[in-house]
Amino acid sequence: MKKQWWKESVVYQIYPRSFMDGNGDGIGDIPGILSKLDYLQNLGVDVIWLSPVYESPNDDNGYDISDYRSILGEFGTIDDWKSLLEGLHDRGMKLIMDLVVNHSSDEHAWFVESRKSKDNPYRDYYIWREGKGGKEPNDWGSFFSGSAWQRDEATGEYFLHLFSKKQPDLNWENEALRQEIYDMMTWWLDLGIDGFRMDVINLISKVPELPNAGNGDGKYVFGGEYFMNGPRIHEYLQEMNRKVLSKYDIMTVGEAIGVTPEEASLYVGEDRGELNMVFHFELMDVDSGPGGKWDVVPWKLSDLKRIIGKWQRSLHGKGWNSLYLNNHDQPRMVSRFGDDGRYRIESAKMLATLLHTLQGTPYVYQGEELGMVNVKFDGVSEYKDIETLNMYEEYAAAGRDHSEIMNSIYVKGRDNARTPMQWNGSANAGFTTGTPWIRVNPSYMDINAERTLADENSVFHYYRKLIRLRKENEIAVYGDYRPLLENDNRVFAYVRSLGDDRLVVVLNFFGAPAEVVFDELIAYGNCELYIGNYEDAPRNELEQRIELRPYEARVYKLTK
Numbered sequence: 001m002k003k004q005w006w007k008e009s010v011v012y013q014i015y016p017r018s019f020m021d022g023n024g025d026g027i028g029d030i031p032g033i034l035s036k037l038d039y040l041q042n043l044g045v046d047v048i049w050l051s052p053v054y055e056s057p058n059d060d061n062g063y064d065i066s067d068y069r070s071i072l073g074e075f076g077t078i079d080d081w082k083s084l085l086e087g088l089h090d091r092g093m094k095l096i097m098d099l100v101v102n103h104s105s106d107e108h109a110w111f112v113e114s115r116k117s118k119d120n121p122y123r124d125y126y127i128w129r130e131g132k133g134g135k136e137p138n139d140w141g142s143f144f145s146g147s148a149w150q151r152d153e154a155t156g157e158y159f160l161h162l163f164s165k166k167q168p169d170l171n172w173e174n175e176a177l178r179q180e181i182y183d184m185m186t187w188w189l190d191l192g193i194d195g196f197r198m199d200v201i202n203l204i205s206k207v208p209e210l211p212n213a214g215n216g217d218g219k220y221v222f223g224g225e226y227f228m229n230g231p232r233i234h235e236y237l238q239e240m241n242r243k244v245l246s247k248y249d250i251m252t253v254g255e256a257i258g259v260t261p262e263e264a265s266l267y268v269g270e271d272r273g274e275l276n277m278v279f280h281f282e283l284m285d286v287d288s289g290p291g292g293k294w295d296v297v298p299w300k301l302s303d304l305k306r307i308i309g310k311w312q313r314s315l316h317g318k319g320w321n322s323l324y325l326n327n328h329d330q331p332r333m334v335s336r337f338g339d340d341g342r343y344r345i346e347s348a349k350m351l352a353t354l355l356h357t358l359q360g361t362p363y364v365y366q367g368e369e370l371g372m373v374n375v376k377f378d379g380v381s382e383y384k385d386i387e388t389l390n391m392y393e394e395y396a397a398a399g400r401d402h403s404e405i406m407n408s409i410y411v412k413g414r415d416n417a418r419t420p421m422q423w424n425g426s427a428n429a430g431f432t433t434g435t436p437w438i439r440v441n442p443s444y445m446d447i448n449a450e451r452t453l454a455d456e457n458s459v460f461h462y463y464r465k466l467i468r469l470r471k472e473n474e475i476a477v478y479g480d481y482r483p484l485l486e487n488d489n490r491v492f493a494y495v496r497s498l499g500d501d502r503l504v505v506v507l508n509f510f511g512a513p514a515e516v517v518f519d520e521l522i523a524y525g526n527c528e529l530y531i532g533n534y535e536d537a538p539r540n541e542l543e544q545r546i547e548l549r550p551y552e553a554r555v556y557k558l559t560k
């Protein structure tokens with residue numbers, strides 16, 4: 001595989017609203033981030049992905065942009081942003097920005113114009129249709145509940161919004177709109193940024209007829225087949241690459257809902273001229289039942305192994321994987337796939353070991369390196385996320401039981417990831433001197449950066465070590481992947497190989513001890529413990545029979 005800096009990097013995602021508040025207004029901001037650059041450097045990450053900081057009415061916390069070229073006042077100024085870029089570059093880190101161009105805010109100047117009249121020059125920048133029989137143009141549901149269409153008074157037509165009513169979808173069929181987006185991307189790149197994370201980028205091409213997705217019973221349904229990986233998606237991305245991306249030494253990662261590894265190779269194939277990586281959702285769906293995200297079912301290790309193995313093998317030699325188990329849209333990984341009680345530290349380290357020993361680029365979401373956990377607020381009124389609030393309203397109106405809905409929110413709600421970063425044990429976890437925009441997770445007395453920095457056995461220091469080891473061992477980046485113990489339903493194990501070197505990874509995914517017996521002789525030559533989450537694991541010996549302790553992770557490096 002071709003060597004690239006972004007393959008060898010570890011990315012850290014900052015959700016600016018919740019990272020660090022520099023001015024006491026309760027909202028995280030860029031000066032706050034500036035005060036934590038040494039912290040990030042100490043962790044050892046290479047690239048910062050900054051969630052949106054652009055002008056926005058914040059219907060969806062910045063994923064509804066009303067001006068792509070300016071910074072939202074509550075986050076700071078463009079000069080603050082320039083200091084951020086400079087501060088990162090000075091420390092040898094890079095910065096990638098969030099690019100949200102499937103939709104804009106309804107307060108963007110384009111939409112303000114577009115909605116005025118049918119013959120406005122900006123009309124065609126968005127997707128407008130006449131209603132059918134007094135109803136919406138089709139039966140598509142929005143990701144945030146209800147119809148994906150909104151009727152607009154001025155002209156009586158409907159506009160499409162796959163997300164909130166304040167996030168109208170942009171019409172990529174329109175060439176002038178595409179050019180505006182490319183110009184805007186060029187503007188940011190010329191300011192010196194190092195790439196983009198592209199929001200729901202595989203939704204930008206819709207089947208032009210916008211057909212109904214359901215059976216005509218009047219229900220809103222998920223119309224994904226008509227807008228995921230749509231007919232012109234690869235043409236658009238190749239055009240974007242030709243006109244913009246290919247001119248810079250940058251990294252790109254596209255959020256891609258519903259892509260399979262086969263489809264992903266069209267986005268990230270090294271000969272395709274599109275993107276470097278995608279975020280797929282197969283792993284994030286392992287605990288969703290037939291009713292979707294909120295219909296929570298237990299995940300199975302066999303599914304995790306199958307999905308990860310499939311992606312590792314399918315993209316090997318063709319394209320590059322992104323590796324993540326949480327972000328600002330997902331619950332905290334230690335609560336979801338580990339144990340956020342008794343074995344919080346062990347399981348957070350075990351999951352980190354998985355992410356940093358697979359082929360691909362690992363993404364760390366703020367607070368993950370502390371082992372931050374999910375939150376349970378008492379009432380729905382404490383929650384801020386539009387997806388959660390809309391769902392609550394819809395489910396409650398349909399007569400669903402309050403405690404059942406709350407339970408889904410506790411397990412899956414996006415606000416689990418959006419409570420403020422826990423810096424220390426003082427008021428509001430040291431995040432703000434004011435009133436935080438969303439309540440701090442009460443776990444902050446126990447789980448915070450100050451404590452974790454002071455303890456050399458902490459999750460934070462384990463991340464540092466993992467990140468450093470990955471830099472020192474090419475095999476962790478470029479080695480290929482072969483599963484071991486495929487039928488074991490407690491232990492996840494695999495071998496990475498590069499030349500004559502081997503990395504053997506053994507992870508106990510549960511809180512009970514597990515014995516594994518390798519059915520092949522994997523030890524050869526010299527053996528050295530690469531990393532492990534228990535102090536006293538044998539350092540120079542990989543036995544054929546191993547007793548793993550709860551959530552134990554061991555990685556051995558074997559050399560001839």
Ligand code: NOJ
Nearest residue numbers: 060063100163199200329
């Ligand atoms: C994906 C983003 O990650 C999420 O936070 C947002 O709500 C939707 N896209 C819409 O922009």
